[in-house]
Amino acid sequence: MKAILCTAYGPPEVLQLAELPVPEPGKGQVRIRMRATAVTYSDCFVRGLAIKPVLRVLIRLVFGWRRPRRGVLGIIVAGEIDRIGEGVEGFRVGEPVFGLDGWGAGASAEYKLMKAKGVLVRKPENLTWRDAAAIPYGGLLALAFLRRGGIAAGQRVLIYGASGATGTSAVQLARHFGAHVTGVCSGRNADLVRSLGADAVIDYTTHDFSSMSDRYDLIYAAVGRRYRPPSEETFRRVLAPGGRYVTVDGWNPKLTREGMAELRDLAEAGTLRPVIDRCYPLAELADAHRYVETRRKRRNVVIDIP
Ligand SMILES: NC(=O)c1ccc[n+]([C@@H]2O[C@H](COP(=O)([O-])OP(=O)(O)OC[C@H]3O[C@@H](n4cnc5c(N)ncnc54)[C@H](OP(=O)(O)O)[C@@H]3O)[C@@H](O)[C@H]2O)c1
Numbered sequence: 330m331k332a333i334l335c336t337a338y339g340p341p342e343v344l345q346l347a348e349l350p351v352p353e354p355g356k357g358q359v360r361i362r363m364r365a366t367a368v369t370y371s372d373c374f375v376r377g378l379a380i381k382p383v384l385r386v387l388i389r390l391v392f393g394w395r396r397p398r399r400g401v402l403g404i405i406v407a408g409e410i411d412r413i414g415e416g417v418e419g420f421r422v423g424e425p426v427f428g429l430d431g432w433g434a435g436a437s438a439e440y441k442l443m444k445a446k447g448v449l450v451r452k453p454e455n456l457t458w459r460d461a462a463a464i465p466y467g468g469l470l471a472l473a474f475l476r477r478g479g480i481a482a483g484q485r486v487l488i489y490g491a492s493g494a495t496g497t498s499a500v501q502l503a504r505h506f507g508a509h510v511t512g513v514c515s516g517r518n519a520d521l522v523r524s525l526g527a528d529a530v531i532d533y534t535t536h537d538f539s540s541m542s543d544r545y546d547l548i549y550a551a552v553g554r555r556y557r558p559p560s561e562e563t564f565r566r567v568l569a570p571g572g573r574y575v576t577v578d579g580w581n582p583k584l585t586r587e588g589m590a591e592l593r594d595l596a597e598a599g600t601l602r603p604v605i606d607r608c609y610p611l612a613e614l615a616d617a618h619r620y621v622e623t624r625r626k627r628r629n630v631v632i633d634i635p
Pocket of ligand 1: 369371467495496514553581
């Protein structure tokens with residue numbers, strides 16, 4: 330099978346097209362004929378190891394010393410079940426599925442193995458493969474963080490970084506939960522964020538939300554420290570009494586199959602719209618990584634696997 334190997338930690342050029350054996354599913358695993366995946370911030374983080382040297386040692390111990398032990402990166406799955414391992418129930422050969430495999434990785438390839446009990450659910454018919462690849466990462470993060478923040482109907486919610494993968498999902502989900510949503514993004518993304526259901530949009534390049542009179546019951550900072558968002562203190566200044574602040578950097582949520590099924594149902598009903606910025610063929614994965622690394626991507630970057 331064709332796959333993109335991560336040959337070392339380093340710049341996107343370390344990603345190289347390779348021919349690998351098609352893997353056989355073991356007990357409790359399914360094999361997926363991949364149709365699309367997405368390049369996420371997490372892939373670029375593992376490949377580039379762009380962190381303090383002392384933390385680099387820790388990451389190498391966890392992910393592999395000289396190069397990522399998994400070899401093939403990519404955590405977003407969209408494809409058809411192609412073979413079923415021993416003891417697997419609930420999936421059939423030919424079934425279209427989508428999901429996320431954070432520890433398994435290996436999605437930048439024509440075939441991928443995954444635990445059948447992992448974050449994997451049936452893909453609805455109204456989603457294309459590209460759509461399906463655009464939902465799990467941002468959707469699961471947004472769902473987990475909004476729930477952690479105690480999202481509820483009638484709240485005033487501020488989504489900071491509303492144009493990214495998790496930001497665009499958070500705007501839609503907060504609206505779905507009945508909140509009044511204010512999205513913060515740059516002016517070039519204002520129409521997009523409004524079209525996803527934000528009641529108000531603040532352009533952070535021209536307006537400082539923290540100097541306005543509005544107060545929020547929940548603030549979700551959907552871009553992490555690397556993107557240089559305002560300080561926690563700045564966010565807390567605009568919280569209403571009893572309001573809560575959550576940041577995408579603040580916690581590692583457990584992403585669940587139940588969460589994935591919830592997102593699937595919302596997408597099937599048309600409530601959660603997959604939003605895509607650019608699509609690349611598998612062979613151009615390095616270019617997709619280069620683009621994601623700019624930190625200016627809007628929404629999701631999808632990879633077609635023919
Ligand atoms: N906690 C966890 O387990 C976990 C797991 C994975 C990832 N993460 C975090 O999730 C974040 C990545 O999320 P993502 O993939 O959704 O991001 P993303 O799509 O890469 O975000 C890109 C967007 O961020 C906006 N942006 C960049 N700098 C900004 C700033 N200073 N203020 C406001 N907006 C800004 C850009 O829009 P504009 O041009 O409009 O500014 C762009 O549309 C990372 O920070 C990562 O640390 C956390």
